[in-house]
Amino acid sequence: MSWWDKVKKSGQKTKLRADITLAERESKARQKKFGIDLYNVLANDKQKLLGVAAGTLFKGNQEELKAAFERARDDIAGRLAHKEELQRKRDVLEVKGAHTMPDTTVGEKLNKAGKAVADAGMDTKLRAQQALIDREIKIRKEEFGLEIFHAVKPSDQKERGIKGALSNAISNLSEHEKDIQSVIDLAKKDVEAIDRKIQSLNRQMHLVDPESQPLAPN
Known part of the structure; x- marks a missing residue:
């Protein structure tokens, strides 16, 4: 192999590795989004879908999913x-600012101005803490998605006893159950497409370098 061929091969391998890494990150990001979407739907569980009598939607993995969701x-x-406690503190600051007595002296005006600045600074701090909590909640939902993604199945992989039972089971689901299954199906479809892309890239890598091994997932 010539020097130039080695350079081209090295460049191809570098690009393929980068593409594989990006695709794996894309897969992980989609699973995180799945966690947010599924948690939000499950949190609106008026029919106690994750209760003891959950029915067929999570059959086989019900307890595992229930435990993960409850955590x-x-x-x-x-x-x-x-966050609600912080909001109450912000509400108190707002009420204090709206119910101050009229100023009668320069000293009172200066004192009020100083308190207004201090209260504004405190409100900014409290708002920042609330934003941090929102981020923590988002991350926790994403972790939920990563934890349970491989435990749930798309509707076309549900195990049924007789031919045609799947379509009947889906048609008999409540609207809430259909929403949950829709979230699962869409996420599975997206991740499977990304997985096929990763497999294709790994095959290309093997053609460029037969001795290469698939990259370990991040």
Whole structure:
């Protein structure tokens, strides 16, 4: 192999490795988004879908999914309680600012101005803390998605006893269950497409360098 061929081969390998890494990150990002979407749908669980009598949607993995969801829900509930506490403090600052007595002296005006600046600074700090909590909640939902993604199945992989039972089961789902299954199906479809892309890139890598091994997922 000539020097130039080696340079081209090295460049191809570098590009393929970069493409594979980006695709793996894309897959992980999609699974995180799945966690946010699924958690938000499950949190609107008026029919207690993750209860003991959950039915067929999570058959076989019900307890695993229920436990994962409840851990995420409890973590998020704690953060939401903290956020509400911060909001109450902001509300107090707003009420204090709206119900001040008229100024009668220069000293009172200066004192009020100083308090207004201090209160504005405190409100900014509290708002920043709330934004941080929102980010923590988002991350926790993403972790939920990564935790359970491989435990859920798309509707076309559900195990049914007889031919045609799948379509009947889907048609008998409640609207809430259909929303949940839709979130699962869309995420699975997207990730499977990314996985096929990764497999194709790995095959290309093998053609360029037969001794190369598939990159370990990030």
